[in-house]
Structure formats: C-alpha cells, structure tokens
Amino acid sequence: MKEHDQRGLAIFSGKNFTRPTAYVLLLSLSYALGYLSSSSVSTKEQASRIEETPQSNTPRKNATTDSTISLQSEPDHFHFTTQCADPIPSKLVRRTIIDRVFNGTNPYDGFPPAHVSHLLRRKRIKGWGSTGAVFENLIRKVKPRTIIEVGTFLGASAIHMAELTKRLGIRTQILCVDDFRGWPGFRDRFRDIGMVNGDVMLLYQFMQNVAHVNATESVLPVPFSTGSALEKLCEWGVLGDLIEVDAGHDFHSAWSDINRAYKILRPGGVIFGHDYFTGADNKGVRRAVNLFARVKGLRILLDGQHWVIDSP
Structure with missing residues (x-):
C-alpha cells in the first residue's frame, strides 16, 4: 500500500x-x-x-396521417353525441320543429311583430356562393325531402334551394340552423341591420326575406348555436337528405359542425359546404374537411368553391 x-x-x-x-x-x-x-x-x-426526434427541417410526407392516427387514439375528438334516435319520417319534420322549438306555434304567424316591423327592410338578401351550380346539381341528384343548412345568415342559399325544389317539383322542408347573432363587427358591413336593446335583427330580417319570396311553408329557422341544435336534431331523430355546412370557418368550428352534421345525414345523402378554397388555406375549412374524409375513409368532390362528400 x-x-x-x-x-x-x-x-x-x-x-x-x-x-x-x-x-x-x-x-x-x-x-x-x-x-x-x-x-x-x-x-x-x-x-x-x-x-x-426528426430534424425540424426534414419534410414529413405523412404529417396528415400522423395527425389522423393521433386523433384516432383520442376518442373524445369524435365523441360528439350519443346515439341518434330512430329517424322520424320526413313528413313529420316540420311539425316536430314547430312543436319542440316554437311550442307548437308557427313562428311566421303574426309576423312581423309591431315593435320591429319598422326596422326591417322589405328584402335584404345577402350571401356568399349562395347560387352556385352545386345547389341544383345536388338537389337534382339527391331529391331531398329534408335539407338542413348549418349557418344561414340572411337566408340567401336557403331561399335559393327553396326556389329550386319548388321548380323541380320536390316537396322539401329546409331547416336553417343559426344563432342569428352574426359575428363581432358584422354591423360594420351591414349598417342597415337594426338593433333593439342589443338584439340584432338578423332573425327577423331572415324571416322577412323568407316571407318576401313566399317560402314560409318550406323554410324554418332553428335559432340556436350549431352545436346545440345539431345535438338536439340527433336526439329527436331529425335527419337530413342534404346538409350544407357553412357556419364557422376556423378549423375547430368547421370540424365540430361537420362531425355533428354527418351523424344526422340519412343513408344515401350528401353533406357539402362552402369556402374550401380561401386565404386560410389548410388552416380552416379545408383542413377540417380533409381530415374528416381521411378519418372516415370518404372521398371529397369539388364543385367550384364547394366541397362535397357522399355518404357511403
């Protein structure tokens, strides 16, 4: 040592x-x-x-696939509602909405009320892509007895579809799901839309537009948020043969609306929507549509600015 x-x-x-x-x-x-x-x-x-960990500058060819796998492993991303009720016959759809939403009274009875009549324009119909060829193409193909429009604003596309079904001889009920509040700042572009005690007149002006073209028997408002309304339609067994989704344009809103709407699409029906090509590119509607189609194994068809997905 x-x-x-x-x-x-x-x-x-x-x-x-x-x-x-x-x-x-x-x-x-x-x-x-x-x-x-x-x-x-x-x-x-x-x-x-x-x-x-892959380098950040390494291209990932399967980025969308990776996102899909991640979503599939999280069931909450797809659990939007419980099982829908058995579908009710198309001929009972109008009566069901009037009973459950309007306490049995036709909302057009006595319209317009005196306290707002002076605030309404005789006709104020404005929309975006509301008269495209896709509407007639799909109505001729599907021949829908029930159309559900998710996001309606002043009713331009709903009124166009009502006129098309009437001209083609198809007896159709159109349900317009919208909270009729617009969006913050919309009155900067629509200064002629009145307001009473903080209540914008979108619902009343929508109904005035429908009444103006004599479509009150075929077009009904469902004046709630898209999420809550679609949930209830599912619970009531109100299904659509043709469903247009054109409400929120950010990814999360579009994703939620598309998933909920698809649950109330009748077999053989078609779901479609606007704004597939916008400045939001793949961060808004297009991303939601592409991801939904990939997860469900469905094919997307394009018709102008509109996307179209057929049920299996």
Missing part, C-alpha cells in the same frame, strides 16, 4: 476522528456520488431523445 493511502486510512481511523464527523462525511460523499450518477443518466436520456 502506498504511503499516501496509508495516511488516508489513518485520518479515518485516528482517535481524533469522531463518529459524528465520519457519519457526516460519508453522507456527503454518498449524496455527491448519487448526484453525479443521476446527471450522467439524464444526459444520456436527453441525447437519446434528441437522436430519436
């Missing part, structure tokens, strides 16, 4: 080295060794994770 090793032993075994002191030194030494060991393992694990 070397001389300096012998001196080290003497330090620990000498009479002047007390037991408490030895205990403190041993504890400190153990702590130091444990810390160094932990740091070494942590560094190795971090290095391993870095090696396993």
